[in-house]
Amino acid sequence: MATSKRTLEERLQAGTVICAEGYLFEMERRGYLQAGSFVPEVALDNPDVLKQTYRDFMLAGSDVVLAFTYNAHREKMRIIGKEDLLEPLNRSAIRLAKEVAKEHPEEEALVAGNISNTNIFDPEDPASKEQVRQMFREMVQWSKEEGVDFVNAETFYYHEEAVIALEEILRQDLPAVVTLGVMGENKMRDGLSPEESCRLLSEKGALVVGMNCFRGPDTMQPFLERIRHHVDGYVAGLPVPYRTKDDHPTFFNLPDSGCSCHLPTETTFPTSLDPLYHNRYELAEWAKEAKAIGINYIGLCCGASPAMIRAVAEATGKEAVNSTYSPDMTKHFLFGKDDSLKGHNQDYRSKA
Template identity: 80%
Template sequence: MKRSLEQRLQDGPVICGEGYLFELERRGYLQAGSFVPEVAIENPEALKQTYRDYMKAGSDVVLAFTYNAHREKMRIIGKEDLLEPLNRNAIRLAKEVAKEHPTEEALVAGNVSNTNIFDPDDPASKEKVRTMFAEMIKWCKEEDVDFVNGETFYYYEEAKIALEEIQKQDLPAVITFGLMGENILRDGYTVEEGCRLLEEQGALVVGMNCFRGPATMQPYVEKIRETCEGFVGALPIPYRTTEEHPTFFNLPDGGCSCSLPTETTFPTSLDPLYCNRYELASWAKDALNTGVNYFGLCCGASPSMLREVAETVGREAINSTYSPDMEKHFLFGTDDTLKGHNLTYRTKA
């Protein structure tokens, strides 16, 4: 039998592959800017392969790609008629891939996210948000997901609405905050306070995702772990954010020799600012020692990066067979059959 999310969390770390938004833009199937996952309708095989690549890299969860697939985003691009079919198809494709796992069928998670219309001073906006979440989570329930992931909330109250709507459908909830550069949620709560409240209200996992790289997320993850008693999640972006620039929205690139078409490196010029996989592994080790239970990487992550995280926290991925091994490399290998003249040249190459 397929274990539930809670059962897997009790047995050890759970890995959730995210980052589809940037990955599918990088693969050429999604438009940067609007960042709407039309790929679920227009290029379903490309989405399935992306799901598959992250699952084989160690993800226990196939997260349905419905981030930004809410009514407000669909309104902006003039395609509200695709809202329901897009959501349902993203989940159905995820379920198809989850069944391919060779040892234990992967979990399938529905997904809701920040709506960008929430206004704490506007009751009408709150009802719009609730309606948007309610319809998406209803489709999740009808498509028989294992749990719902609510993510990238920068208002506590918006996250609370998401949790309430998930609970109305009797589904487990993972709720994570995206913390902006002010270092506090926009309605005045600290991120650890918001997590504590959501945990008290029944969220299975609480924590953080997106916006921040390992260096500027981990201090807040530690505060969440100290404050909360249950399961904690951490899914940073794989970029070198700093105390001066804690999110990827305003990360500078002092080495760029050309003018950019955007004001900042975000979202299409972040490439030189990546963490390497070993930096991500170092973070994963720290997070594991902190007591994080639910691991992943967010926007910008590749499957090889996720595999490094999974292996660091003690998991063997389907594709761990392809993890780096320099033994046979012509310059840097140690195999006895390698040509000696190449090995002596390694310092000059």
């Protein structure tokens, strides 16, 4: 078992930090989370499943075990009628993350608390702002009490909501990673450009700023380049692994021209995105590009799999614990060129 653990800042100073996000889609894909409500009840209902998912992403190269408390805020719990489970769910998700982080055989993984967009923030309503602040305050307080290494505040499309999140993290004297989810307008919904929002968040004390979710590599990378130019500190990039393009910059409205069935929603989002994935090699190429322009905190968001995270980690020069299982076609019956395959694979190859 690992015995030492550097801080997030120490790891950033030493090189690239890999962070796996995307538990929401992964839990739904594994059959333990309801699409639609998207509340992480798995932390209470199936803790062993959540631990294994944490473990899979960590061993695939994630330096961070991100506590699965995305959408585990008071408003979401009120909607599903389980507000009494709010605190137990948050604490359970963090405790499970800490258990898994200690299993890392080389260096204990970092554990991050997690807060996110609330979907109730209204820039014209002071009462909504206070409600959001109180929701963040209690979640960050629980994170502090449970001993996280830092708090990840993510997927904000209002700059002011991101500022409130940052203030509540700093109030607990915890390091903050703050990332934005930029909608199709290509700016924050309260008017700032993503790069200006990130610059201000960095100046206000966020250790890492950047973007996550909504956009795939192709439509996130141009923003990351501008953020990197405007921000002196560390920058994060965690796209979704879907093929978003300029005419469909987010995964909310991606079309599937090959679909012939009736979809339950107007778009492929959120449960019909399967044909629109980037493959792991495309994601690895993006990771190389991100590192080359100075992105320090790299990962993937909704839709990510452990194999994708491993490809991203390896592309940045890191060897994952489970890199021992990375693809090797030398002994594949169809593609292998190993001497032990002589005499039978040539025939397969010519007729495949």
